Each structure stands twice: as structure tokens, then as C-alpha cells.
Amino acid sequence: DGGITQSPKYLFRKEGQNVTLSCEQNLNHDAMYWYRQDPGQGLRLIYYSQIVNDFQKGDIAEGYSVSREKKESFPLTVTSAQKNPTAFYLCASSIGTASYEQYFGPGTRLTVT
């Protein structure tokens, strides 16, 4: 089945540690995105990538980093510089950034204590 996978579903880390969230897609989509979701708020864009080896900052990129070495993979690293990292993180993909539809993964809940 084609789709987007994110792992793990729940992730716990100590404050001061970097942590990497996985996102893989087998839809052959060019564009991939990372969103952050907090209670009572909509999704906010962290980073996006239109093509391999290229990515751009979204609205709330500070404290996060990404890589896009393969078309299928777009991992997100939450660094110790992110002041409030506890949140639900959603990965999405689309055929291209011109495509009007995004497909979402199941998300990762990150808790930092």
C-alpha cells in the first residue's frame, strides 16, 4: 500500500538532547513537509522540500533541522535550541508544490521533559 509512515508514534526525550523524527513515503511524491500541531492551534509549517537535496524554512523553523538525501525520506531533527519541543509532529507529501493536495502521515507525539 502506498502511503506515508512516521516513526515512532510516541517519543520521549530529556531536555537538552537532539531527537530525530522519521518520515518515509512511497508515493513517489516530489514535495515533502513537516508541520507542528499544538492544542487549540492549526498546523504550522516547519520545513518543506520540493526536491532531493533542497529544502526551505517554513514559518517556525528555529530550533529544527532537516535533510532530504533521498526522495522517499525527509527526517526532522528537533535540536536542543527548540525552546518548547513538546508537540505533535505531522509529515506530509504532495506530487509537487504546485499540487493542491497534501497527504499526511500518522504523526509523532514528542514529549521532552
Added chain:
Amino acid sequence: AQTVTQSQPEMSVQEAETVTLSCTYDTSESDYYLFWYKQPPSRQMILVIRQEAYKQQNATENRFSVNFQKAAKSFSLKISDSQLGDAAMYFCAYRTRYIRDNYGQNFVFGPGTRLSVLP
């Protein structure tokens, strides 16, 4: 910058009844897309329905339909014959049609409406 507002944080509906979720948006553009996404307790985001701004006809997808009022910048979602499986967070989203260098504003989500379905 575009903004999306959902003024109803929570709503409830009786099973088999009809409910309407509100969404308003602010934009200076004339051509764009609007979406309703559903996020059930599993938290998987699912596209419910989409509307192209240049189309006057309201989109319909089975029990889901929209009332798109372009001049009023309103995009409400109507769920008919509500089912228990419709219980979820519903997000209204706006997407510009034309890509710009500053992509950060290209896809904007509202804060969501939590819908409960009562048996």
C-alpha cells in the same frame, strides 16, 4: 498574509442529524484552493473535500458538502446524516494557487473545530 478562522472551537450533533461547521478566511488573492481536513482520534489527517475558488459550484463529496461564498470569504462544511465515525477535529485550510518564493504562506490552516456526535 492569509488567515483562516474557525469561530466554533467545539460543536456537537445528534446521530443522523445535519451539522454545519464555519470557516472564514482573509486574502487579497482571487484564485486559490480551500479544503476541509478531518483529524479523528487516531490523529491521521484525512482530506474531506476541496474547492477551487474559480468554480462557482459548491463541492460535494457524499454526505459532505460546502457552502462557498467567495465575496463573503466564507467556506462552511455541511455534514448530513451524521455518523459516529464523523467525530473528529475538522480543519479548514487555504492554499494559494500560485507558488511564491516565500512559501511559508502557501498553505494556511485554521485552529480547528472539535465535532462530537451523540448517539
